[in-house]
Amino acid sequence: MGAGMQDFAAVERGRYLTSAADCGSCHTIPGSDHPFSGGRPIETPFGVLVAPNITPDRETGIGAWSDEEFDAAVRSGRRRDGKRLYPAMPFPYFARMTSEDVKDIRAYLSTIDPVRNPVTVNHLPFPLNQRMAMAVWDELYFTPGIFKDEPSKSKQWNRGAYLVQGPGHCGACHTPKTFLGGDESSKPLQGYTLQGWVAPDITSGQGPLAQWSRDAVAQYLKTGHNQFAAAAGLMGEVVELSTSRLTDDDVKAMATYLKDVSGPKPTADSSADAKVLTAGGAIYQDLCSACHKSDGTGVPNLIPDLTHAATVNTGDPTTVLRVILQGAQSVATDREPTGPAMPAFGWQLNDEQVSAVASYVRNHWGKAQREPTEASRSRHEVHQSEPEQDAKPK
Ligand code: HEC
Ligand code: HEC
Ligand code: HEC
Known part of the structure; x- marks a missing residue:
């Protein structure tokens, strides 16, 4: 009985983290009735990868995996056969989660319907289809290690930093990339263009967030819009499947952290640019x-x-x-x-x-x-x- 209650708490916690990490977005074909059963093509700078089936199906999903194997995939980017995953799976961010977090995600995923759906993941051209090449990538861009609280900051700030840097993997889209698709770690959240979409600078430097209040940031993450902007495209999906499902406290925590991330000082030009867009957004919402x-x-x-x-x-x-x-x-x-x-x-x-x-x-x-x-x-x-x-x- 006690164990059952504990399991229930772990599954609920796992369900929440699965939303925070947006596992469903890549691992589900949009509109499909079979969440997590894979098959969605993911565009990368190198070509298309197809996200695998992570339902508990024993043959085509992850039903037969041990918790350790699952953890190695999510936090270290290792497949069951030991080969490396491509960073289209955001394991460099998920590495900030604890083993407990990942165990709970697994506990939740074990409760969903197993779906038989074999997926061929790798559609990259040679030599990128050689997973060995990813050893070099990992060496350059992957820093293992769970999130560590910054003692000089508030509890709320640290909660937000954990969510943004870890499960939320916001930098996967918002951090500029090197030509190998790795994060430019000296420029976190300073903006990047992917799949034809601009994921803007979301630091409090020169991007639009410099002009948004903390509450306006939280409102955007919770509802998809505020008086300045409404989320469309890829960000619309992030809001729908992930941030809108988080508690008010958690979106406030993320906003608190984002408002404190410093970015490049605005130059005359760039700040004019951001100000124009902010002003334009306000006129749009108004008229x-x-x-x-x-x-x-x-x-x-x-x-x-x-x-x-x-x-x-x-x-x-x-x-x-x-x-x-x-x-x-x-x-x-x-x-x-x-x-x-x-x-x-x-x-x-x-x-x-x-x-x-x-x-x-x-x-x-x-x-x-x-x-x-x-x-x-x-x-x-x-x-x-x-x-x-x-x-x-x-
Ligand atoms: C941005 C898209 C994206 C998100 C978000 C994402 N994944 Fe993945 N995942 C992928 C892709 C693409 C692969 C295949 C990569 C490869 O084979 O190199 C993958 C691979 C995996 C694998 C390995 C499966 C196998 O058969 O080898 C597991 C397990 C996994 N993901 C679980 C998760 C979990 C759990 C989450 C949330 C915490 C998550 N993924 C979030 C895209 C994503
Ligand atoms: C899959 C890519 C992707 C991920 C992951 C992502 N974003 Fe975004 N984000 C975008 C894009 C693209 C836009 C621009 C949306 C638009 O034009 O409507 C955006 C816009 C935003 C904006 C509004 C900026 C503006 O000027 O309108 C905020 C705030 C934001 N994202 C925060 C976040 C946070 C916080 C996370 C992590 C929880 C996150 N994003 C994760 C792609 C992404
Ligand atoms: C009273 C309702 C209304 C308001 C307010 C309004 N629009 Fe429109 N808008 C329309 C209608 C109706 C059309 C289609 C007209 C037509 O068929 O040519 C349209 C067309 C457009 C188009 C062309 C779209 C296309 O399909 O080519 C743009 C761009 C546009 N509006 C922008 C704006 C902007 C920016 C504002 C605010 C400054 C605005 N609209 C305010 C009703 C409105």
Whole structure:
């Protein structure tokens, strides 16, 4: 009876850590009814790997593995046959967890339905398909060792640091990488572009978080949006499957830690960049989100989904600027005689504000369009009613 209660506590703790570590995202095909059964292709700088089946199926999953073998995979990047895992499996971060943590994750995974699903993991070209090469990688980029509390910091800070550096593996996307795909350890969380997505600098240096309060960071992690931004794409998935499932105390702890991670001092240019995006995000939430939704997805058949709009995704900002300045009226059809309209904002926003909201939309949902978006020329071209007044520099 006592043992049963203990098992239950371990399984619950393991379930929580499995969310914190987002094991399900890579090890499940999105939308599949068979969580953890593998098969999702993971893009890496070198090519595609397919995440294996980690359900308790004895033949095609990890049902027959010992706890030690499981621990070696999760914290040391070793396969059952002793060969090395590719770091697409974020073991360099998971190494910060304790053996107890990993045992509890295993206890939880043992309670899910076993699924028979053989997966061929390795689709990399030669010589990257030689796992031996990973010995060099491990030597360069893998530092074993559990998370150690920083005694000069608060309990809350340390909890946040553990979650961010360990199970949360936030650096896997947010830390710049070397040409071999290893973390640039001197630049933690300073931003990286992967799979066409910008994972921004999330230090309190020059990135957007410099302007966010701790509560705004916590709100973003818990709900996927705040007054500055809404999570899309890869981060939307992280929020949905992982951070939104954490307790309020834990997201606050992560926010406390992130607000204390120092980054590069803003240079005149880069801080202007981050400030523009922050300002643009605030304008968006204020003026645009009522129709396009704070996550940009709009309303089917009525309001366009900006996360998939070609105008947002092209390198040329002209159309986005024109739509914001002039508004747009969709073509009325028989079935829908009054096509919904996009109001003009040219009379309400100055050039700087139009540029900012256009930059926000294009950076956020247009995948890595980093170049500034200049409104003044476009305003001239669309012949606003009061061009002189509007074009006046601030
Ligand atoms: C970012 C994607 C990603 C996340 C998150 C992730 N994994 Fe993996 N995992 C992989 C990939 C890809 C492989 C295969 C790597 C290889 O074979 O070199 C793998 C391999 C494994 C293996 C080895 C399985 C085998 O058959 O060799 C285990 C066990 C495992 N993961 C468990 C976990 C657990 C537990 C978590 C959460 C704590 C987790 N993974 C989170 C991508 C991920
Ligand atoms: C799989 C890659 C990935 C992982 C893992 C990841 N992020 Fe992100 N993150 C992104 C991307 C991409 C964006 C930009 C999202 C967008 O444009 O909507 C982002 C955006 C953010 C933002 C908002 C920044 C802004 O200016 O809008 C915060 C805060 C953040 N991430 C924190 C975290 C934390 C904390 C973790 C770890 C728990 C984490 N991320 C893990 C990819 C990732
Ligand atoms: C009252 C609702 C409403 C508001 C507020 C609104 N929009 Fe729109 N938006 C629309 C509609 C409806 C369309 C489609 C018009 C059409 O069919 O041409 C649209 C189209 C767009 C497009 C073009 C999308 C495509 O598919 O090519 C962009 C970009 C855009 N809006 C950005 C914004 C921005 C930025 C703001 C805030 C400054 C904003 N919208 C505010 C309703 C709105």
